[in-house]
Amino acid sequence: MATTKITGKELRKLGYPEGKVIGFAMKVLEEHYKGKSKKHKLELLERVIKNPEFYIKHDQLAPVAKSLIIKTEHNETLELNKNRLDYRIYGEEGIEPGAINQMEIAMKLPVTKAGALMPDAHQGYGLPIGGVLATDNAVIPYAVGVDIGCRMCMTLYDISPGFLEQNTEKLKKMLVDNTRFGNEVFKRPIDHEVLDRSDFNEINILKSLKDRAYSQIGSSGGGNHFVEFGVGEILEEQNEWNLPAGKYLAVLSHSGSRGLGANIARHYTKLAMDKCRLPREAQYLAWLDLNTEDGQEYWRTMNLAGDYASACHHQIHERLAQTLGEAPLMIVENHHNFAWKELDEEDNEIIVHRKGATPAGKGVLGIIPGSMTSPGFIVRGKGNAEAINSASHGAGRVMSRRKAKETLSKRDVAKHLKKAGIELIGSGLDEAPMVYKDIxxxxxxQTELVDVLGTFTPRIVRMCGDKRFAEVD
Structure with a gap:
């Protein structure tokens, strides 16, 4: 059956300009002319562009007509609001001034509706890591972040934690055999249904990324990404998984959407910055209107990258579960570096960006990790509106990567790890435990934001690279 769907390319052939008007036209066709033929739709939109004034009061086509009549200068620099909106900062005394300054600028954007800064916040590009920003029908690629859909995933097993000490070398080999980091990938990747999505054939930027996405599936990035064996402890007898309170063998992973997400982020950030000119201090906060074709396209690619990141984690945990010969008792997963369509307190739709912050709506489960030598926490969200239903995504950095490499020594870090009883495979000085805040x-x-249901204590950690820190005498 021939498709009746109209594309942006076809609208541009009719003379429709880039921007909101194409998004309005496609939305109107979908909502009001779904059963009509392609020829009928094209002829209708051709009549509108030739005489938009005639359709200015049309029940369905008025938004298209008005957008055609209103002329805007694409290169005009948009002004920020003179006054910022109020927002809540959690743990302000532990947050560097640069991060707060970035949030102050974000709260002056014309599209901003609300914001909050989490206690693990530190300076990034555009929106600070740990920043939460709600906007009106606009998505900001750099407020989502480069590693789109980066997430935490934890599984618990019906195995005593004593298994860790008794099988340390075996478990280290298990991590080396079943995980890949950075540029290393599996020789035989496992296929996944996410790679069959039509987006890969329908969106130009994705066509060139599918092969890379296939080669990297099931692997983890570099930097602060990890896969760990440790001790998971359930603190409450009454819990969502009906598990007895107590300690279990656990696996915790942290990674994102690999090259797929990074390339999507770069492409649409450039597109947004080209089309949404902002003052220099706010240039990385350029947005895409969700009523435009570009905005709709980014939304699709962002969601694909998020689902791909989830698939990578599931494959990591499936490989380890199979090698352990055990099925997980439970799985908890949550993500950051993403944008969600949610409702504010007045039931108006908002676009909530969480860059290095995680959803903490009422009853929402998640993991907030610490560092290699400190625990992570299994949490349940309280749904705090002032925090825009969010919480931190971890401990947060207190030392930059550059400063860590300049000031820390491998010997001192190795002593610190040995004292904490941590077996480490890979990593570098820029991910040493002391570069992070006290979890x-x-x-x-953030006691107002989440309830703690349990903990995760790392024991065997694998990160990018297979070399260990210098051995300690």
Whole structure:
């Protein structure tokens, strides 16, 4: 059966300009002319562009006509609001001034509706890591972040934690055999249904990324991404998984959407910055209107990248579960570096960006990790409106990667890890435990945001690279 769907390319052939008007036209066709033929739709839109004034009061086509009549200068620099909106900061005394300054600028955007800053916040590009920003029908690629859909995933097993000490070398080999980091990939990747999505054939930027996405599936990025064996502890007898309170063998992973997400982020950030000119201090906060073709396209690619990141985690945990010979008792997964369509307190739709912050709506489960030598926390969201239903995504950095490499020594870090009883495979000085904030302090700042249901204590950690820190005498 021939498709009746109209594309942006076909609208541009009719003379429709880039921008909101194409998004309005496609939305109108979908909502009001779904059963009509392609020829009928094209002829209708051709009549509108030739005489938009005639359709200015049309019940269905008025938004298209008005957008055609209103002429805007694409290169005009948009002004920020003179006054910022109020927003809540959690744990302000532990947040660097640069991150707060970035949030102040974000709260002056014309599209901003609300915001909040989490206690693990530190400076990034555009929106600070740990920043939460709600906008009106606009998505900001750099407020989502480069590693789209980056997430935490944890599984618990019906195995005593004593298994860790008794099988340390076996478990280390298990991590080396079943995980890949950075540029290393599996020789025989496992296929996944996410790679069959039509988006890969329908969106130009994705066509060139599918092969890379296939080669990297099931693997993890570099930097702060990890896969760990550790001790998971359930603190409450009454819990969502009907598990007895107690300690279990656990696997925790942290990674994102690999090259797929990074390339999507770069492409649409450039597109947004070209089309949405902002003052220099706000240039990385350029947005795409969700009523435009570009905005709709980014939304599709962002969601694809998020689902791809989830698939990578599931394959990591499936490989390890199979090698362990055990089925998981439970799985908890949550993500950051993403945008969600949600409702505010007045039931108006908002676009909530969480860059290095995680959803904490009422009853929403998640993991907030610490560092290699400190625990992570299994949490349940409280649904705090002031925080826009969010919480931190971890401990947050207190030291830049550059400063860590300049000031820390491999010997001192190795001693620190040995004292904590941590077996480490890979990593570098820029991910040493001391570059992170005190997770207990961070958690104390967000008691209004989450309830703690359990903990995860790392024991065997694998990160990018197979070399260990210098051995200690």
């Amino acid at each position: 207990h302090q961070v958690m104390s700042y």
